[in-house]
Amino acid sequence: MQVTVLAHTAEPVKVVAMAARLCYSPLDIGSLRGAGGAEDRQLIEKVLALGHESVLEHASFTLGIEGVSRALSHQLVRHRLASFSQQSQRYVSFDEGFSFQVPPSIQGDETLCQEYGELMETLASFYRRLREQGIPAEDARFVLPNAADTRLVMTMNARELRHFFRLRCCRRAQWEIRQLATEILRQVKKIALPLFQQAGPPCLTGPCPEGTMSCGEAKAVRQQFGELE
Numbered sequence: 001m002q003v004t005v006l007a008h009t010a011e012p013v014k015v016v017a018m019a020a021r022l023c024y025s026p027l028d029i030g031s032l033r034g035a036g037g038a039e040d041r042q043l044i045e046k047v048l049a050l051g052h053e054s055v056l057e058h059a060s061f062t063l064g065i066e067g068v069s070r071a072l073s074h075q076l077v078r079h080r081l082a083s084f085s086q087q088s089q090r091y092v093s094f095d096e097g098f099s100f101q102v103p104p105s106i107q108g109d110e111t112l113c114q115e116y117g118e119l120m121e122t123l124a125s126f127y128r129r130l131r132e133q134g135i136p137a138e139d140a141r142f143v144l145p146n147a148a149d150t151r152l153v154m155t156m157n158a159r160e161l162r163h164f165f166r167l168r169c170c171r172r173a174q175w176e177i178r179q180l181a182t183e184i185l186r187q188v189k190k191i192a193l194p195l196f197q198q199a200g201p202p203c204l205t206g207p208c209p210e211g212t213m214s215c216g217e218a219k220a221v222r223q224q225f226g227e228l229e
């Protein structure tokens, strides 16, 4: 999996702090730029504690995501407040074969892993055969599996990212999207720590909402995200 921050709002922390300051100030916009640093951090902390999260929508992050499965992307695109561009299986053909992901549970079993690889090869050759028979890529793609690799460009604002982290960094989320969410969190924290200070699964800041489905590992989760660098 490769995740790259392609672009983001310039000075995201300052922009969010300025938007927050504007709400409570009689000053004109030109006078609202704060000193930055601790002053901005404290203001953001305060408004987030109040639940005034709309100010986070002024900071956006555009990410390049590669080496992930279609099983992951099906879940990712359910996040409706994000924007996506995904490699097409209509306009891009896979006559030379396709790359794919192998879940760790299957990697751990030599026999199953070999059969899995053979099945992928069978699918790739049948795809090739369909194409050789004149079947268009948009129809030949019906035999491509969930395991097939895809790549996307995704844009999310900081509010939606925090929501995404809450759902997808949780140990109840599926392993591949959890890996992606955790890697994105690691990267955006480096860029705008005050916006993502306590971002992550719900158990970082309160009780686990999963009830009987809880992983029961809140302590380990808090340690993992506390050490995320």
Ligand SMILES: Cc1cc2nc3c(=O)[nH]c(=O)nc-3n(C[C@H](O)[C@H](O)[C@H](O)COP(=O)(O)OP(=O)(O)OC[C@H]3O[C@@H](n4cnc5c(N)ncnc54)[C@H](O)[C@@H]3O)c2cc1C
Pocket (backbone or CB within 6 Å): 078, 079, 080, 081, 082, 160, 163, 167, 168, 172, 173, 174
């Ligand atoms: C552990 C886990 C298991 C899951 N299992 C399944 C499953 O079995 N089957 C399945 O279909 N999905 C499943 N999902 C996907 C899940 O139901 C959501 O579609 C997905 O997580 C996107 O979340 P969202 O709708 O909150 O986010 P977004 O689309 O990113 O929206 C963010 C927030 O905006 C608001 N919002 C957005 N659109 C609307 C709207 N139209 N009306 C009102 N409010 C809106 C909501 O407050 C929402 O939480 C699962 C997700 C997780 C994390």
